[in-house]
Amino acid sequence: MARKPKLETVAKEAGVSTATASQVMRGAGRISDATRKKVLEAAHKLHYVPDGRAASMRSGINREIGLVIHQIANPFNAEVISGVSDLLEAEGFLVSVLDSRDDVERQRRNIQAFIRNARGGLLWVPADDTDDTTYDLLRTHGIPTVTFLRHLPSEPFDHVGIRDADATRKATEHLADLGHRHIAFLGGKSRSFVRTERIAGYSDVMQERGLAEPLVWDTEDDKMSGMEAMVALRAAHPEVTAIVCNGDMVAIGASLALQKIGQTPGHDVSIVGFDDVQDAAVSTPPLTTMAVSPYQLGRKLAQIMLDRLQAPDTPPTVTQVAATLITRSTTGAPPAG
Amino acid sequence: MARKPKLETVAKEAGVSTATASQVMRGAGRISDATRKKVLEAAHKLHYVPDGRAASMRSGINREIGLVIHQIANPFNAEVISGVSDLLEAEGFLVSVLDSRDDVERQRRNIQAFIRNARGGLLWVPADDTDDTTYDLLRTHGIPTVTFLRHLPSEPFDHVGIRDADATRKATEHLADLGHRHIAFLGGKSRSFVRTERIAGYSDVMQERGLAEPLVWDTEDDKMSGMEAMVALRAAHPEVTAIVCNGDMVAIGASLALQKIGQTPGHDVSIVGFDDVQDAAVSTPPLTTMAVSPYQLGRKLAQIMLDRLQAPDTPPTVTQVAATLITRSTTGAPPAG
DNA sequence: AAAGATTGGTATAACGTTATACCTTCTGTC
């Protein structure tokens, strides 16, 4: 196993100086076709891969972008990651993903590690309860940062989000139009900006249309919790005929629970999800949900990062992506009587 | 926004040399408590974070581990990632994840980027059809590598896998014990080592017990493909009363398709999945499947990496994790007649 | 009190790139 080749090895092999070899590798400077070819051949022959640490240290440029997210396994998030990667990789960046698992401490370690390695930029879904020190750290070290999905209270960075209030508004109006009066909001636990917005959109419609008092029911955002919550909600509030969910997984859980007790989603109780995850279309019955294209969101995110890297000193921007209602089979008119 | 502090800044602030400051930060050398305290205070005051590029370049040590996997969104894989991160982060490593999406070209770029940044090690599920050049690259650059789940044909690295043949053997025996004679193997397309092993375990039982000729049916490993395949398989081979699947998603798809045509999984046709994904327990009916604990697999993987980093020159090892049969509701005796 | 050991600290040369400045040849022009 040969020693790891460095630029000097390549230069020697090609019979030129390291300066020349460097220029060839970067496609910079004025180099004749003949020497360029010599160098490239030598590099290829030796399996040369430049050392990015040295390069980025000297040049001050690092084409590695980090993505810190609260849950890697979530299919929505996975699509976002695909969108980000596709665009950034096409521009020659490397995207590496860290899972904070919504743990502030783990997140702090991850971000610290980022700074250590002086990454080129950070795409970030802040964990719930993220404290100021974490983003102070990013600011003082001047890491170009774009947050998404979740807002920070005082927003010092670029942000890409969903028009959340608008989305739950549409969902609630859809249910109201079908004739529902007792509509609950189900899912989420935190007082995050996003959830607050969603609850606001829902509550607004409930009041504007003179429907029942808003009813918000907390749960974790997974299928199992959705099932348990549905059972509990039925028991506590039998008058509820429709629910707006904070996520598709909760919604699918609720739908399953309903069927387990012999009721039909979209008939006995109507359910609107949020996210349009892949399973939403193929679950039984297919789920009515609010869709945002996570892939497009990812691309948008990547674009904002590229813009930021181009113009580091422009003020932070906020971009919002609209959600659209996808009507499937879990919503319908309330049961008679 | 202050200039990014470097060791020199800290040293100056504390009134010592950079050598001393460095030793304090690393907890190395012989330093009095008084100066140690001075330096630490200065570092804290300035929000100093050491530059890992410079450090790893000089020391030759990089506590960043990369994980290249074929599908980030897969819940099984996500659990593996959790297991890996928990153990390695406890040891002070940073784990960053790259999604190859089973694309050889993307994978090559990812791994090349890894080498560029001289990461400390690579945990890797090779994409299908990975060619020799990719792992030659790893070898010539001396990156400590552990492959998992998927074998490379000639295995030059440590490997952690599932006892695949043994697993499908157990699954097939379970079905045979229930009285099935016509059992098919469903799922997967590639001639990967893993799938070959699984088919071997299945085929062996079919022959040992004198059951029907082995029947292998190719598909993609997702839910939708499982549905389509089930329909096609029923049409082509109505005598089949049980199937062993290459993955839970295919199995769940098959189960759904069966119910769509009015049949009952576990009664009309028995189904055994593979992986025990989260959905397996909550799908209707709950899926009988072969389970390996992905979290434990992840920890094992991390441990092998740590061992490898300790002893770079020992020969590669192969570790296998057993799968256990989880009996739920999709298996039962074959229909009478 | 001389020799050795220990303690606490520092100067300096790497690590592998790239940016800058500079140095040779060549051309072509008058």
Next chain:
DNA sequence: GACAGAAGGTATAACGTTATACCAATCTTT
């Protein structure tokens, strides 16, 4: 054939750490 300018290359000093070697005190031991 003198001179400007371009074309093609190279020497060298950074970038921010850490490992090595070394030094100057202070403390033992005999």
